[in-house]
Amino acid sequence: MSEADAAAAGLDARRIDLRIDGRLIVDGVDCTVAAGTFSALIGPNGAGKSTLLRVLAAVDRPEAGTVHFGPDDLFALGRRQRARLVGFVEQDSGTELSLSVREVVALGRIPHQGFFGDATAEDHGVIESALDAADVRALAERDVTTLSGGERQRVLLARALAQQPTLLVLDEPSNHLDIAAQLAVLGLLRSLASSGVTVLAALHDLNLASAYCDHVIVLRDGVVFAAGPTAEIITPRLVRAVYGVRATVLEHPQTGRPMVAFGPLD
């Protein structure tokens, strides 16, 4: 396989099983995310989205199944090598340490540095561009424990970007953010995908998924209920089947992308 083909292959997970406390949370999941695209993982609470994402980001090893990214079996790679390939942004993660924002972003360089390695000029360059990309340069000297939820989310995104990942996995990156911050984060993910990064994010808001994502993977009760191009997947039937909610799908008056209007519960 040439390098271009390998890159085009993107993320490819097969037959993933994972149990937590004896309960099967992820049950034989197959899913793919094409390289350089932005996919949303949607589904009701408790569907197993977070658990699946941790496997796809190669943080947790599944009981069965494989996760490939391009030509690489993610679980066969060395930890550091994997961390240079895959970035993961958790939901609601925080710290007690009064690190500055720049120091937090610098953590993303750890997989690129030797045990004794000090930050090189290249590291500093990457850190500065990550600060710019996530639009947190103005916060660079701030103490991370004093930031608002939205600011912190962008800082953690910048940390992941400093890893220079080609696969970026995010668990509800727009959670707790105000609408402008949500649009800013998703817009950034969109542009990362355009620049070649493969992006997969769990999202709750179907309208955000519709507006920004190329593909959607729908998870329900630990199995993939549907997957495909956003406009084909987000339909009134699917919303009804997965969430038990009546919905109408409209065309967005400005962007022409699908837009979901929910009806009242029966």
Next chain:
Amino acid sequence: MSRATRSILLGVALAALLLVSVTFAITIGPANITPVDVWGSVLHHLGLGHSPLSLLRDGIVWQLRLPRVLTAAAVGAGLALSGAVMQALTRNPLADPYLLGLSSGASLGAVAVLLLGVAILLPLAAFLGALLALGLTLLLASSLGRITPSRTVLAGIAVSSLAAAVTSLVIFWTVTGDSYREILGWLLGSLAGARWPAVGIGFAAILIAGLPIMLSGRILDAFAFGDTAAASLGINVPGARWTMLAATALLTGAMVSVSGSIGFVGLILPHAVRLLVGPRHRPLLPLSAIVGAIFLIWADTAARSLFDPRELPVGIVTAIIGAPVFALLLTRRRSAT
């Protein structure tokens, strides 16, 4: 000035202060010894020149005060380092070597061999006691489900209390007369008996366990946002955690074996150093060690000279200083959250 440059300058300044502290702490007390005498005696014993002191006063410097001050330095450094590592690994700023049962386990091991009359095994027993307590703590924490920082802390409290109770029982059952006072002094933390073997144990532990810990600052930094974040940064989370905890157990066990359990050094000093250089571990760990050494040298000097000729266990001095500082930390923390 960048934080990095500041840390290096501060490190050099503190190292100088440590050297000065060692020198001056030795001069304090009866026998009128000057800093020049101290260095004269040290150089003489290193084979350079003649001691400016009489045989008796030279003995006070070389046989008593120097080993005691060096032991204080090693113990202070070791405890501060252990505390900083515990705080990082449990993500709990109020963690210290006592927290996971390390100190009480080490004390139990030490008291047990003291009473069996095999004092030569003391360091080993203290280390094994610390390791056993740590193992029990982690076993208990994992039996509650996935090992989390708060479960680990709760399990540590249970194991600490148990070890302390067994220690008390052993003492109550077996100790009579004078040895009661001796054991009690040791449990409260004392460097009165520290001679060259104690220096050897202390510095060996710093070399074997402390040095590798000090070089692992980047790994501890990766834990700032928790285990998952550390794993996604390419850290072997279980491996790093167990290695660090075992090294901390070794360090704490060695220190308890030469000094008894001295509280608050591991809890307070890393916080003080964080105020100076920030929370990144690469500067924090070595500077905590140096500040811990300086602090315990002076705490022990106070313990032996304040009420001269009576001596206080140094653990009482560190508690008298540490408890109010700890209270201050708690209130600061409350206002921050």
